[in-house]
Structures are given as C-alpha cells and as structure tokens.
Amino acid sequence: MSRRTTIYIPDHARPVIGPLGSDDSLSGRITTILLRYQEILDRSRPQFAEAEWLAIIDANLAHWFGDDPSGLRLIWLNVADAEGLGKKWGIDQGALANKLRQLPYAAQVAVMEIIERYHGSGGASHRDRLEAAGIKCHYRNEK
Numbered sequence: 001m002s003r004r005t006t007i008y009i010p011d012h013a014r015p016v017i018g019p020l021g022s023d024d025s026l027s028g029r030i031t032t033i034l035l036r037y038q039e040i041l042d043r044s045r046p047q048f049a050e051a052e053w054l055a056i057i058d059a060n061l062a063h064w065f066g067d068d069p070s071g072l073r074l075i076w077l078n079v080a081d082a083e084g085l086g087k088k089w090g091i092d093q094g095a096l097a098n099k100l101r102q103l104p105y106a107a108q109v110a111v112m113e114i115i116e117r118y119h120g121s122g123g124a125s126h127r128d129r130l131e132a133a134g135i136k137c138h139y140r141n142e143k
Contacts, residue, residue, distance in 0.1 A: 007030075013067075016033065017029055017030065017033070040106055040109075040110075041106075041109070041110045041113055041134075042134075043106075044104070044106035044107045044109070044110045045107070045110040045111075045114070045134070045135075046099070046103055046107050046110065046111065048096075048099075049091070050126075050127070050130065050135075051089045051090050051091050052089070052091050052096055053114070053130060053135050054089055054126055054130075055079065055082075055085050055086070055088070055089040055091050055093070055096060056075065056079055056096070056100070056111065056114075056115065057114075057115055057118050057119075058082070058085065058088070058089070059075075059078040059079045059081075059082040059085055060074070060075055060078050060079075060115050061119075063075075063078060063115075065112050065115075065116065069109075071112075072105075072108040072109065072112055073101075075100055075108065075111055075112060075115070076097050076098075076100035076101040077097075079093065079096055079097040079100055080093070080094070080097035113134075114133045114134065114135055115133075117132065117133035117134060118130065118132070118133040118135075121133055
C-alpha cells in the first residue's frame with residue numbers, strides 16, 4: 001500500500017522530473033524515475049566478495065556524499081588511503097582500490113548507494129546490513 005509522503009524538490013533537481021502531461025501526476029512521475037534508477041543500480045552493481053564490500057564501507061565510513069557527483073572519486077581514494085584496511089578485512093587493498101577506480105560511472109553510483117544504504121540500515125550483523133543495502137556478494141564458498 002502506498003504511503004503519503006511530503007518531499008521538497010530543489011530547483012536544480014526539477015529538470016530531472018521534466019514537464020508533466022495533462023494526464024501525469026508528480027507522484028507517478030517520481031515513482032517512474034525511482035524505479036528506473038533502481039534498475040540502473042541493479043544492472044550496474046559491481047560484484048565484490050563480502051570482505052571487499054565491508055572494506056569499501058569501512059574506508060568510507062565518515063564520508064557523506066550528498067548530491068555532489070564529484071565525491072564518487074573519493075570512494076576509491078579512501079580505500080587506497082585507509083591504513084591497515086587490507087589486513088583488517090583480508091583483502092588486497094591496492095587491487096580493490098584499482099578496481100573501484102576503473103568502474104564506469106553507473107557502477108560508481110551503485111557503490112555509493114550501497115555505502116549509504118548500509119549506513120542507514122539497522123541490521124544486527126554485517127551480513128544483515130549488507131543484504132538490507134542490496135548487496136549481492138560473491139562468497140568464497142560459492143561455485
């Protein structure tokens with residue numbers, strides 16, 4: 001069931017919505033945009049091992065991305081610069097930073113969304129929070 005929500009759309013975001021036709025509603029248009037965005041995220045989400053996702057999230061723990069897309073490059077830089085990250089999570093830190101740096105834009109946005117959703121989730125364990133964030137991990141025991 002739908003829930004009524006009040007939102008405020010800043011002027012710089014209004015062009016994303018575009019003009020509404022006489023039969024369109026603002027609610028319907030925003031829903032369409034959100035569903036398309038989620039599909040882009042789902043199709044663009046890179047596949048990392050659970051420990052790699054946790055390392056990415058850990059390295060970006062204190063970063064707030066906001067609506068500035070230039071902050072995306074900080075994801076790989078934070079991973080590269082986090083002291084002891086590779087040892088803590090049992091990952092190749094340099095290789096992970098390089099993989100993140102080479103991701104296409106849509107995949108970088110998907111990583112950013114996962115980081116923010118992980119922090120906003122209320123799961124008890126890392127795995128619960130990863131799943132709440134929509135992460136599809138490649139586990140070492142999978143064939």
